[in-house]
Every structure is written in C-alpha cells, then in structure tokens.
Amino acid sequence: MNDQIQNLRNIGISAHIDSGKTTLTERILYYTKRIFAIHEVKGKDGVGATMDTMELEKERGITIASAATHCEWKGHRINIIDTPGHVDFTIEVERALRVMDGGILILCAVGGVQSQSIAVDRQMNRYEVPRIAFINKCDRSGADPYRVLEQLREKLNLNGVFVQIPIGLEGKFSGVVDLVLMKAFYFEGTSGEEVREGAIPSDIIEEAKERREELLDAASMFSDDLMEAVLEDEVTEDLIYEAVRTGTVSRGLTPVFLGSAYKNIGVQSLLDGVNRYLPAPTDVKNNAIDLDQKGKEVPLECNPDSPVVALGFKLEVTPYGQLTYLRLYQGSIGKGDNLLITRTRKKLKVGRLVRMHADQMEDVTEARAGDIVALFGVDCYSGDTFTNGRLNYSMSSMFVPEPVISLAINPEDNKAQGNMSKALNRFTREDPTFRSHVDQESGETIISGMGELHLEVYVERMKREFDAAVNTGLPQVAYREAITKMASFDYTHKKQTGGAGQFGRVAGFMEPSESGAYEFVNHVKGGVIPIEFIPAVDKGFQTCLGKGQLIGFPVLGMKMVVNDGKSHSVDSSERAFRAAAVGAFKQVYMKAKPVILEPVMKVSVEGPSEFQGNVMASINQRRGLITSSTEDGVFTTIEAEVPLAEMFGYATTLRSLTQGKAEFTMEFSRYAKVPGSIVEELKSEIQKKTKGEGKS
Amino acid sequence: MKDFISVSPLRILEKSSRKELGSGNLGVLIARAGVGKTACLIHIAFDKIFRKERLVHISLEEGPEKVMSFYDVIYRDLDQALGFTDGDEHRMMIDRNRMILAYLNQSFDVDRLRTNLMNLTENLEFRPNALIVDGLDFEKAERIIFEGLRGIAGEFQLEIWLSALSHRHVTQTNERGIPYPCHKLDDLFSLIIQLQPEPTGVFLRLLKDHDNPTISDASVRLDPNTFLALD
Known part of the structure; x- marks a missing residue:
C-alpha cells in the first residue's frame, strides 16, 4: 500500500504561453502508451492534441481549460494536469497547482524566462510546489539553454542546475548527456520511442565533466553523504539521485532537463526525472482547517486508513452530468461510500467514480489518499471540502482574483x-x-x-x-469608486402613512478604510440604537456599496462608523434602520469627496531590442508608466503599469509596431485614481450610455 | 522630506569643493564586499528622487524585480527611522522619477545604454539627471567603458554614480592615494568616495574632490543599519 503512494506523482505542467506544454504532454502520453499516435497542437491532421479537448482549443492552438490525465512510467503512476498558459485563464493554473505535489516548469530555449514564466513561478511559490525545469525547443534557431539557466537563477531566483547538457543545438540538436550516468542518450525511431545509450561525444566530454562538478557541488549541499563521497571520490548514482531529490522536494534545488518535445528528444529522460526527483504525496505537507477547533490548522496524513478529507478543485459539466475533480488528501473512497460536503453539511453517496484521461474516463471502484479522481452528479462548488463526516475539516480556499x-x-x-x-x-x-x-x-x-x-x-x-x-x-472596464475624506452623517428615517410607522435615526461618519475592505464599526453607547437593529444598519450601508453616486460603480475601501442614533419603541424596526442607513449613506457620500478608480494592469512586453523605442512610445501613449526595461541578449522586456481602459486592441498595435515579433502579457495589479483630465470625459460617456439605455 | 535629505549619505558632498558631483561627471563609491555599496547607492538614488530629480538605476547583475525589492526594503527602513508621513506621495515620486534598466548576461555596452537613454528621452520624455550604475566589474571592465560613460554623462548632461568592489588583501594605491581598483582610472572620476566599516560606524570618506588637490579629513559617519548620516 505504502509503495503505491510512494510511487504516485501528482504533477502540473506550467509555462509561458506557446512554450509547448500541450506538445510535451502529448509525447508523455505516447511514450507511456496512453495514446498510440501523436497529434500536434493545431496539427495538419485536423485531430488536435489529446489534452485540448474543446473545439476552440484545437482551432486556436491554445489550452483553455486544464485537463487531467494519468499515465504509468517505470512502475510509477503519474497524474498530470495540463494547464493553460494565457494569463486570462490563470484560475485554471491556480487550481492545478493547489492540488499538485510537484510541477514541471517548461521554458523555451529561445524565449527563455518570459513574463508568464515569472507569473507561473510566483504561483508555484504561493503553493510551495517543488519543481523541475524542462528547457524545451532546443532544436530551434537561437536556442541557448545556458542563457535560460542563467535567467532561471537571476529572474526566478531558483537554484537551477543542469542534470543534462545538450548534444548539439538548434538544427544540430540530437540528444542529451546525462550528467549523473555520464552517458549520451539519443531518441530514435519514427517518434523518438527508441532510447539509445552511447558514449559522450569527445567534443563535449570536458564540458560534461565541468557541469557534473557543478551538479555535485549543488546537490551535495543537501546530502552530507554525497559531500563525503565527493571528498573521497566514491560518488554513486544513487547518492546523487537522493541528494537531488532532497534538494528538489525542499525547493532548494531545481534540476534542469533539456529537450525538444516537438522533435521527440528528451521526454523519456524528463519522465525519469519526474519519478526520481518530484515528491510523492507522502513527501508533501498539507494542512486543513479544523472548524471544531476555531479554525486551527491541522496537518493531514497521507494515509488511506485515515478519515477522508478531499478537495473538489474543479467542476465540469458534461453531457452526462456534473463532474467534480477531487484530490484525496487522506483516507480512501469507494463506490457507495457516504461523503459530506463541509460547507453545506450535505450528505452524498459516491456513485460513479472515474479517473480522467482528457475527455475520456475510466471507471474505478476505489481511490486512495494522494489520488486524483472525479465524481459524477455531485451538487457542489469549486473549492468544496469533502469528508466522511467524522471530521469537520475545510481545506483553505484557493486564491481567486477579481474580474477586471x-x-x-x-x-x-x-x-x-x-x-x-x-x-x-x-x-x-x-x-x-x-x-x-x-x-x-x-x-x-x-x-x-x-x-x-x-x-x-x-x-x-x-x-x-x-x-x-x-x-x-464593447468591453467595459470595471471602474470603482472610493471616498477620500471623512464626512459625518446624521439621518432620521421617519414615515407615517397609516398603520405602523417607521422610525430610525443613525449618526456617525464615513471615512476611507485603511485595509481597503469594507469595515463597519459600532460605537453606539447606551442602547440609543437597540442592539438587535445594529446588523440592519450594517446591511443598509452594504446595500449602498454596490452602486456609488458618482458614476454608479461599486464602492471600495469604505469604513462606516455609527456612534449615535435614536429609536422609537413602536415604530422602529430592522426595515426602518436599514432605510435610515441607506438615507445616511446617500446624504453624506458626495461630501466625502468620492473619486473614480480604474484597474491598472501590470504589463510586460517582450521583443527584439530594436523595437524598444516603439514599444515604449506605445505604452506612453496609453497612459502607461514604464518601470523598467531589461536587456538580455537580443531581447528587451519592458515592464509597465497601464490602465486597463487603454489596453483594448493593444495586441494589434503591438503586432504592427514590431512586425509581429513582440508579445505582451498583462495581469491585474491594483486600482488607481482616474486622472482629473479623464474623469469628466468618463462621466459624460457613462451618462450618455445610461441615457441611451433609458430611452431604449 | 527635508528630514531625509539632511541625514542622507550625500551629506558627504557638503564637504566637497563644489558641493555636488555635477552634470557631465562620474563619481564612484568604493567598498569591500558586504559593506553596503548597493544600499548606499540606493540612498543616493533616494536623495535624487526626493529632490524631484529623475534617476535611471542601471543594474548589471540583478533583474528589475530584485532591484525594486532593494528599494522597498530600504524605503521601509527609512520610514521606520524617520517616520515619513506621506507614503503615497513618496510612492508616486519614486514611480515617476525612477527608471530601472537591467542588462543581464553581459548585455551591457555603452552604445546600448546610449540608445536606451535616447529612447527614454524621445519616447517618454524621461530626461534623467543622474544614473546609478550598480554591478560593473572594475577588474574586468576596460577603460573604454568608463570613457564611454563619461561621454554619456556629457552628452546627456547628467551625473553618473558607480560602485567599485575593493578587496581587503589588495592594498595597492596610486601616487595620489587612490586605492585599487580605481587607481588607474581616477582621472576619469570627479569624486571618489570610500565606504569603510569601523568600530564606531560606517564611514564615508572623500578620496578625490574634483580638481581640488588638497582634501582635509572629509568624512561622514553613517548608522550601519540605516546608512543615514549620524553627525
């Protein structure tokens, strides 16, 4: 049983867009005999890669939804989540990383560490995912894995070390030298399925020796045994494997593999690396929140005999019903077992239990700690925790960015x-x-x-x-409003129209909240507002936050303090105090000098250095603030902050400015005040739109 | 803001004949590894930024993200020591007046820098008053690079501050008392300042002061934690 868990790997494959994630996954599936023919992304055969199951993915050649699959390699079962590279689909990457024990970070041998690689690496850090790196596309013109290794160290701050060196590069890339075994490996046959071992070519033997020394130096930091063996010149392969594994699992070392997935070179060695260096579920610490102990964090035990704790990390509605992807952290589940959703306390019986392979599935009767499976027909939300009812645990939720x-x-x-x-x-x-x-x-x-x-x-x-x-x-920017000053209110809601009247008075002040989130503070003394009506006051304020009076967008960063009021023994009610709060908010909001906020994006543009000037000008014209420019070889990366409103259509502009040679990524950075010169324009635009809608 | 400027390490310049480095000139900060060259350069940068001058920080070893994090850490320390009251305004001043140019993997050369500065001027109207060059290896860089930098300082009418790494075991100096590794380049520098740790604090000492042949013992004692001038 223990062997089963030890030989299980849950891995994610992440990278910058178009680095070859899906192409690599296709090879992995082929070599592990999950599929029997290789289809290319946007391939001429019209089939498309196995993991791109949506029509749209096949047509556009991008991965949109992460797909799960599993395969077996040399006695290890590997669950793989292939994730999208485009930043717009970042939630898919976050979800995959949340439940992964290890990751493969793919880098392009030509493009190197690109902006999205940095974003993905940041996400991997957030979830403390140990990783190995694979420098892909070593066959492409301009491939320079040595430069990419440097970038891995400098830009990502990873302790990257080659475990292989390339045999030839660009058009002459033909195989890799394994620095542990000190042997050359070539990948032959029609699809690279025959791995041939050979002697290291004489022209790179010195380089191989030097790089092996580097590997030993780096690995011995994680193993006293290896350090001793190096000093006594008694190094064994197992000692190196063990030390590199320790370094990788502790995230102190990132072994770097090389290859070309498209040319079928190096993929089998990478799979060996997954087995050897990436952690088994038992090597990774996972915690849950014990709701019976006031949210105390408790460690989970990757043991099939422990009470069940699982996380539903992804939902997919198929023609046969809702499919819930589940990562089982402890315990075992089988067909017919009872589970409980922590959030809703709803019980359910496990019906169909399946293991996913892209859009196909295999029925299984049981799943154990560490496994990734899917359940059919469960009514839940993404991020729900499942237990067998013996524990009241919740897994901490995933980071979900706000739409912009x-x-x-x-x-x-x-x-x-x-x-x-x-x-x-x-x-x-x-x-x-x-x-x-x-x-x-x-x-x-x-x-x-x-x-x-x-x-x-x-x-x-x-x-x-x-x-x-x-x-x-037309796409609309998600503007927000925020107040800039403190302003006091004192409002009485009074209505007497026959029958029971309504009476409530609230007084206090509003001010910008330091935390940036809505805060409600009750400083009412002497019960001038009866305690049972305080929540209604809070609720009243909150209803106003959805639509500010300035331009009608939601209000951010507001602190409402209530310190006085009045009630009536007969006419006061929750309804009256809610109405009083709404009235107070409206009375004072404009006095607190609200401003319009707009989403500002962190934009990164990469391209040949000759276009630096053009790119800078294009960002400047878009009210962008350039913060840095990095020269690396013949490429320049420009980092800037640009209001989202100015970024529509930028892809086309950039393409024409740089002959299609530059690309950009952007992600939400923060909300910032809209400059005065734009405010009036924006107000009249919104007013015009509202009037237009009113007419129609 | 006045507070910071009055305790900035650049107070050492009050002891120089021209009270400044000046446009068209190069200045260098010499120190051994780990003494705080980068921190001191960043203090110089803050001094410029807070005087509303525009600054380009050139990094030859680290990417921009790391450089920014150095600035953030030092700003936090300054805030703690001096109790700044307007963080937002400072943040805006830093964002608007600082540009980071990183040259990784030996990408740096003077022509490339010139092109980049021209791009900043022409496309962003960002005309720097000062450049900070961190990480230039004085032992490997040829004289032509420093001459090129001096040329840039003149062409763009700005001052350039560099940092140079000295070694405890190399005690070589030239006849004017300028230590290694600046001993063969001192004709190109208008100001040479040494950063030296001593039991009573870290000292900034003026070793060369423009054309002034006689330098009295001009030094400023810095707090080793904050790099702010103590007296």
Whole structure:
C-alpha cells in the first residue's frame, strides 16, 4: 500500500504561453502508451492534441481549460494536469497547482524566462510546489539553454542546475548527456520511442565533466553523504539521485532537463526525472482547517486508513452530468461510500467514480489518499471540502482574483435567450473568475472576467456548446469608486402613512478604510440604537456599496462608523434602520469627496531590442508608466503599469509596431485614481450610455 | 522630506569643493564586499528622487524585480527611522522619477545604454539627471567603458554614480592615494568616495574632490543599519 503512494506523482505542467506544454504532454502520453499516435497542437491532421479537448482549443492552438490525465512510467503512476498558459485563464493554473505535489516548469530555449514564466513561478511559490525545469525547443534557431539557466537563477531566483547538457543545438540538436550516468542518450525511431545509450561525444566530454562538478557541488549541499563521497571520490548514482531529490522536494534545488518535445528528444529522460526527483504525496505537507477547533490548522496524513478529507478543485459539466475533480488528501473512497460536503453539511453517496484521461474516463471502484479522481452528479462548488463526516475539516480556499473587464451580451433570439441562461449558470459554477449579472437599469446581461480573451472564449463557447448566439457590446472596464475624506452623517428615517410607522435615526461618519475592505464599526453607547437593529444598519450601508453616486460603480475601501442614533419603541424596526442607513449613506457620500478608480494592469512586453523605442512610445501613449526595461541578449522586456481602459486592441498595435515579433502579457495589479483630465470625459460617456439605455 | 535629505549619505558632498558631483561627471563609491555599496547607492538614488530629480538605476547583475525589492526594503527602513508621513506621495515620486534598466548576461555596452537613454528621452520624455550604475566589474571592465560613460554623462548632461568592489588583501594605491581598483582610472572620476566599516560606524570618506588637490579629513559617519548620516 505504502509503495503505491510512494510511487504516485501528482504533477502540473506550467509555462509561458506557446512554450509547448500541450506538445510535451502529448509525447508523455505516447511514450507511456496512453495514446498510440501523436497529434500536434493545431496539427495538419485536423485531430488536435489529446489534452485540448474543446473545439476552440484545437482551432486556436491554445489550452483553455486544464485537463487531467494519468499515465504509468517505470512502475510509477503519474497524474498530470495540463494547464493553460494565457494569463486570462490563470484560475485554471491556480487550481492545478493547489492540488499538485510537484510541477514541471517548461521554458523555451529561445524565449527563455518570459513574463508568464515569472507569473507561473510566483504561483508555484504561493503553493510551495517543488519543481523541475524542462528547457524545451532546443532544436530551434537561437536556442541557448545556458542563457535560460542563467535567467532561471537571476529572474526566478531558483537554484537551477543542469542534470543534462545538450548534444548539439538548434538544427544540430540530437540528444542529451546525462550528467549523473555520464552517458549520451539519443531518441530514435519514427517518434523518438527508441532510447539509445552511447558514449559522450569527445567534443563535449570536458564540458560534461565541468557541469557534473557543478551538479555535485549543488546537490551535495543537501546530502552530507554525497559531500563525503565527493571528498573521497566514491560518488554513486544513487547518492546523487537522493541528494537531488532532497534538494528538489525542499525547493532548494531545481534540476534542469533539456529537450525538444516537438522533435521527440528528451521526454523519456524528463519522465525519469519526474519519478526520481518530484515528491510523492507522502513527501508533501498539507494542512486543513479544523472548524471544531476555531479554525486551527491541522496537518493531514497521507494515509488511506485515515478519515477522508478531499478537495473538489474543479467542476465540469458534461453531457452526462456534473463532474467534480477531487484530490484525496487522506483516507480512501469507494463506490457507495457516504461523503459530506463541509460547507453545506450535505450528505452524498459516491456513485460513479472515474479517473480522467482528457475527455475520456475510466471507471474505478476505489481511490486512495494522494489520488486524483472525479465524481459524477455531485451538487457542489469549486473549492468544496469533502469528508466522511467524522471530521469537520475545510481545506483553505484557493486564491481567486477579481474580474477586471465586463461585456454586455444580448441573445440574438428567443431560443438563444434560454440557452444563454443555461450556459451562464454552467460557466459561473465552473470558473470563479467568470461572473454574470443583469444590470437593473439597462436590463442587459453583463459578463465579467479576467481579460478580453477570457470573455471572448466564453461567448464562443455559448454559441458552440449551447447554441446561444449573442451580440456583444464593447468591453467595459470595471471602474470603482472610493471616498477620500471623512464626512459625518446624521439621518432620521421617519414615515407615517397609516398603520405602523417607521422610525430610525443613525449618526456617525464615513471615512476611507485603511485595509481597503469594507469595515463597519459600532460605537453606539447606551442602547440609543437597540442592539438587535445594529446588523440592519450594517446591511443598509452594504446595500449602498454596490452602486456609488458618482458614476454608479461599486464602492471600495469604505469604513462606516455609527456612534449615535435614536429609536422609537413602536415604530422602529430592522426595515426602518436599514432605510435610515441607506438615507445616511446617500446624504453624506458626495461630501466625502468620492473619486473614480480604474484597474491598472501590470504589463510586460517582450521583443527584439530594436523595437524598444516603439514599444515604449506605445505604452506612453496609453497612459502607461514604464518601470523598467531589461536587456538580455537580443531581447528587451519592458515592464509597465497601464490602465486597463487603454489596453483594448493593444495586441494589434503591438503586432504592427514590431512586425509581429513582440508579445505582451498583462495581469491585474491594483486600482488607481482616474486622472482629473479623464474623469469628466468618463462621466459624460457613462451618462450618455445610461441615457441611451433609458430611452431604449 | 527635508528630514531625509539632511541625514542622507550625500551629506558627504557638503564637504566637497563644489558641493555636488555635477552634470557631465562620474563619481564612484568604493567598498569591500558586504559593506553596503548597493544600499548606499540606493540612498543616493533616494536623495535624487526626493529632490524631484529623475534617476535611471542601471543594474548589471540583478533583474528589475530584485532591484525594486532593494528599494522597498530600504524605503521601509527609512520610514521606520524617520517616520515619513506621506507614503503615497513618496510612492508616486519614486514611480515617476525612477527608471530601472537591467542588462543581464553581459548585455551591457555603452552604445546600448546610449540608445536606451535616447529612447527614454524621445519616447517618454524621461530626461534623467543622474544614473546609478550598480554591478560593473572594475577588474574586468576596460577603460573604454568608463570613457564611454563619461561621454554619456556629457552628452546627456547628467551625473553618473558607480560602485567599485575593493578587496581587503589588495592594498595597492596610486601616487595620489587612490586605492585599487580605481587607481588607474581616477582621472576619469570627479569624486571618489570610500565606504569603510569601523568600530564606531560606517564611514564615508572623500578620496578625490574634483580638481581640488588638497582634501582635509572629509568624512561622514553613517548608522550601519540605516546608512543615514549620524553627525
């Protein structure tokens, strides 16, 4: 049993967009005999890569939803989550990392450590995921894995060390030298399935010796035995493997593998590396929150005999019902077992239990601690914790970023209307960064998400998967309002229209909250507002936060302090105090000098250095603030902060400015005050829109 | 803000003949490893930024993220020591007046720097008053690089501060008393300052002061934790 867990690997594959994640996964599946033919991303055979199951993924050649699969390699079972590279789908990466024990960080031998590699690495750090690196595309013109290793150290601060060196590079890349075995490996046969071992070519033998020394130096920091063996010149392969594994699992060392997934070079060695260096579920510490002990963190035990604790980390609605992906942290579950969802206290019986392979599934009768499986027909939300009812544990929730962009959508016809609701219901359950609501004034359905591509993909999926064709408006920025000054209120709500009257007086002040979140402070003394009505006052204020009076956007960072009031023994009620709070808010809000806030994105543009000037100018024209520019070889990376409102259509601009040679990524950074010169323009634009909607 | 400027390590310049490094000139800060060259350079940077001058920080070893984190750490220390009251305004001043140019993997050369500075001027209207160059290896860099930097200082009308690594075991000096590794380059530098740890604190000592042939014992004692001038 213990062997089973020891030989299990739950890994994620993450990288910058277009670094070859899906291509690598396709090879892994082929060599581990999960599939029997290799199909390329956007391949000419029209099939598409196995893990890109959505039509849209196959067409665009990008991964949108993370897909799960599993395979076996040399006695180890490996659960793999292939994740999207585009930052708009970041929640998929976060979800995968939350439940992974280890990761493969893919880097492009030409592009090196790119902006999204940095973002992905940051995410891996957040979840303390040990990783190995794979420098892919060593066959491409301009490939320089040595430079990438330096970048790994400098830009990602990882203690990267080669465990292989390349045999040739660019067009001459033909294999790798294993620095532990000190042998050359070539990958032959029609699809690289025959691994041939050979002597190290004489022209790189010196380099191999030097790099092995580097590897021993780095690895011996994690093993006294290896250090001694190095001094006594009695180094064995096992000692190196053990030391590198210790270093990797403790996140003190990142072994670096080389290859070209597309040319079928180096993938089998990488799989050996996954088995050797990445942790088994038992090597990783996982904690849960014990709700019976006031939220105390408790360690979980990766033991199939312990009480069940599992996390539902991803939902997918299939034609056969809702599929819930589950990572089992402790205990075992089998068909017919009873489980309890901690959040809802709802019980459920395990019906169909399956192991996923992209969009296909295999029925299994049991799953044990450490495993990743999927359940059918469970009504839950992404992030729910499952137990067998003996424990009241909750797994800490995943980091979910707030959406920054919105789009109004209108169904093209009646049929589309009904289907659109179904689609939205499904998407919002699947993806916590995707939201939808109906604007009360315009009656339009508004969808919100992480970027243009994110929303574009959902609109396209509505049409394809739900037959819900919709017309879309222009993307809208998620503006916010915030007050800048303290202002006092004193408001009495009084209504006497026959029957029971309404009476409530609230007094106090509003001010910007230091934490940036909404705060409600009750300083009422002597029961002038009876204690049972205080929550109604809080609720009243909160209802006002959804729509500020300045331009009608939600209000951020507000602190409401109530310190006085008055009640009436007959006419005061929750309703009256809620109305008083709303009145007080409205009375004083504009006096607290509200301002408009806009989302500002952290933008990173990478491209050949010759375009630095053009790129800088393009960012400057967009009200961007350039913070740095990094020269590395022939490439320049420019980092800037740019308001999201100015970034629409930037991909096209950048393409034409740089002959398509530069690319950019962006992610939400913070909310910032809209400059005075833009405020009036923005106000009149919003007013015009509101009036227009009012007419229609 | 006045508070910081009055205790900034650049107070050493009050003891120099021109009270400043000045446009078109190079200044260098010499210290052994671990004494705090980068920290001291960043103090110089803050001095410039808080005087609302524009600064380019050139890093030859670290990426921008790390450089920014150095600034953040030092700013936090300053805030703790001096109790700044307007963090938001400072943040804005730093964001608007500082530009980081990183040159990784031996990407640095003077022509590239010139192009980058021209791009900043032409496309962003960012005309720096000062450059800070951190991580230039004085032992390997050829004289032509320093001449090139001096050329840039003149061309763009700015001052350039560099840091140089000295070694405990190398005691070589030239006839003017300028220590290794600046002993063969001192004609190119207008100010040479040494950062030296001593039992009573860290001292900044003026070793070269423009064309002034006689330098009295001009030094400033710094707090070893904050690098702020003590007296």
